[in-house]
Amino acid sequence: MKLPATMRVFERGWLSSNNILFLGHEHTALVDSGYVTHAAQTVALVRNALQGRHLDLLINTHLHSDHCGGNASLQRAFACRTAIPAAEAAKVRTWNDDELTYKATGQQCERFDFDDTIASGDVLTLGDMTWQALAAPGHDPHSLILYCPDERILISADALWENGFGVVFPELEGASGFAEVRDTLKLIASLDVKYVIPGHGAPFTEVGKALDTAFSRLDYFVGDPVRNAQNAVKVLLKFLLLERQSIPLSQLESLLSGISLFEEANRRYLHKSPSELAHWTVAQLVRAGAAQVHIDQLVNKD
Incomplete structure (x- = not known):
């Protein structure tokens, strides 16, 4: 049109x-x-x-x-x-x-x-x-x-x-x-x-x-509302990755723990430790082809 x-x-x-x-x-x-x-x-x-x-x-x-x-x-x-x-x-x-x-x-x-x-x-x-x-x-x-x-x-x-x-x-x-x-x-x-x-x-x-x-x-x-929470935490991390293009893996746990909406979604629905949640979210983005791990960095992938 x-x-x-x-x-x-x-x-x-x-x-x-x-x-x-x-x-x-x-x-x-x-x-x-x-x-x-x-x-x-x-x-x-x-x-x-x-x-x-x-x-x-x-x-x-x-x-x-x-x-x-x-x-x-x-x-x-x-x-x-x-x-x-x-x-x-x-x-x-x-x-x-x-x-x-x-x-x-x-x-x-x-x-x-x-x-x-x-x-x-x-x-x-x-x-x-x-x-x-x-x-x-x-x-x-x-x-x-x-x-x-x-x-x-x-x-x-x-x-x-x-x-x-x-x-x-x-x-x-x-x-x-x-x-x-x-x-x-x-x-x-x-x-x-x-x-x-x-x-x-x-x-x-x-x-x-x-x-x-x-x-x-x-x-x-x-x-299953957990799926919305899982989607949300992936989107929140992907947005940060789009903005920064790369994030040191060593900083991810503290970075995500400082985002109140990320913590609230975890508290209500996901029930993971901060370390578990950071690793899970990274793994999801990598599996979806939205990110890759290069040495000690999480790197954006379009």
Whole structure:
């Protein structure tokens, strides 16, 4: 499918979320800004695509570090207005490290400000098209997705990927998440969508197939929540490895023990010693072809 002429999608990879640029006649906007270590690249991509125009608005679907880590750099570069999910406003205003996810996941995010908030039911004009903001809890309790009924396009963030969805983080801390994922998938299934732009991975058109895969994966996790915890700890370590590219094996145990979400998932579901958990997670990444051990280093493998 060919996108409308007023849209550009920057597919970024798994460390940074995809970015969607809108080039409307009256204003420009960007949805999601990637991870902080890629912020300079994000600014360069956006500046090049704008071709001398100004970036007017930055929107975040949710505030995980890989979706908003470029916010501060974009604000400095363009002095753009920034809109975040309404439920996150108080946390960002005070920059509450205990409630924002960056400390809990061991990830980075440069502090940023915001000008506006977006809530489910809000209607936005982006790229001269009308978009609906819809609540999409599950992966993140306050995540939004954006839907354009006229073009049948869905910006799904981490609520739906071609082969699944993002880690169900609330369940790791004993909160409800699986039921919310199911409700979000049902909501997406109720929409007339022909083209999905996910938070990670290439845009896709086989929406029914993706939903079937997502529902099946959800049933797999609901059947045994330990599987979600196992997936989460692998994802958390893989993210650190993507960021650093290599980690000394001798530092892994202390590094992972300092990540509260990693510890919470272990305490509730996995019940391994710190050493056992570090070795298990490394073995899983190596077996999946996502990492390799070279002498005394765990090395990223794409």
